[in-house]
Amino acid sequence: IALLYLLYPAQQFALVSDFHAVTFTAALLLFTLYFMYTRRTVWLFIFAILSMACKEEIPVLIALYGLWSILLQHRLRSGLALMVLAIGWVGLTLLIFHFFSPTGHPLLASRYAYLGNSPVQIVRNIVLHPVSILKQHVLEHNHNFYIRLLLNPAGYLPLLAPWVFVLALPSLALNLLSSDQNMYSGFFQYNAEIVPVLIFSTIEALVCIIWLVQWVLNHVRLSRGKSQESSNPPVRTGSMHRWVSPVxxxxxxxxxxFSTVKADAFNSNMPLGQGFHWPSTQITAHTKLAQHFIDMIPRDASVSAQSSLVPHLSERP
Known part of the structure; x- marks a missing residue:
């Protein structure tokens, strides 16, 4: 499972893309889920707060985590407190956007303008036109490929634990409904908060499969035991059943x-990935020209640069 987390292509692309604070949620939300599962409330809130500090949509996920904890763990007080904290964080964020953003709203909101001019209109259009939304943003080739790109490394096992996978739906919906193709390409930071849920739903699916097989075998053993009570000698199957779960x-x-390595070979930043090449150390005329322009910039000047040039400018005073 640790290898699944480290080798997950979506995780790799989030790391090698431009620096974005939301990438930290790949680890922070993983701890949040872990402490929610293990019912360690203090640590749950610590990592929930750290996660929410990374990006404005994360509080929505944390609110969903709180609701999940109430419904599935029956932890009313901690789950409700988590929801209140997350909703309050959302309100504070929107207030800050309203007073301090030049546009009065998040800049990325324009990517959903085709759905409506307000959250209410967006929800209304989605509810009233579910078939068109499904066709355009789920079944359409690029969107469908994106979903498969996320699920394939885990062998589609997350789908066997829908009660956990549901925690990824808000982030998944944000990416699928966006008018920016980069958000559902699978190549950037937009999947960082989805990976932890995929990891946990994979673990849950593994546990459920083993439990189901064990339950079936126990049921079969009990049925055979009743039918063979009069047999002499009885058939002994206990030793075999003990090996079923570990095997x-x-x-x-x-x-x-295998699924993870196969996905990495097809599409990843690992050396085994298609199209991977080690960074070149050769100094070309292009790099010399770039360095010439960089040297011309005054050391005390404020600079806005493209991603490929930022590392060369980041060490300036």
Whole structure:
């Protein structure tokens, strides 16, 4: 599972893209989910706050985590407190945008303007036109490929734990509904908050598969035991059943690892990925020209630069 997390292509693309604070949520939300699962409330709130500080949409996820904890863990007080904290954070964020943003709203809101001019209109259009939304933003080739790109490294196992996978739906919807193709390309930072949910839903799916197989075997054993009560000697199957769970776990983990490595070979920043090449150390005429322009910039000047030039300018006083 640790290898799945480290080798996840969406995780890699988030890391090698431009620096964005939301990339930290790939780890922070993972801890948030872990402490929510293990019912360690103090640490849950610490990592929830750290996660919400990374980007404006993360409080929506945290509110959903709180609701999930109320419904599935029956933790009313901590779940409700998490929801109140997240909703308050959203309100404060919108207030700051209103008074301090030149546009009065988040800059990325324009990517959803085709759906409406307000959150109410956006929700209304989605509810009233579900078929067209489904066709254009889920079944359409590029959008569908994006979904498969996210699920394929885990062998589609997250779909077997929908009660956990549902926690990724807000972020997934933001990406799929965006008018910016980069958000559903799978190549940038927009998937950072989705990866932790995919990891946990994969773990949950593995546990459920093993539990289901064990339940079926126990049921079969009990049925056979009743039918063979008069047999002499009785058939002993207990030793075989003890090996089923560990063997099945190894097989499932091998399947997950195979799916991850296969996805990396197809589309990743790993050396085994298609099209990967080691960074060139050769100084070309192009790099010399770029350095010439960089040297012309006064050391005390404020600079706005393209991503490829930022590393060469970041060490200035």
């Amino acid at each position: 099945l776990l190894v097989v499932l983990l091998a399947y997950v690892l």
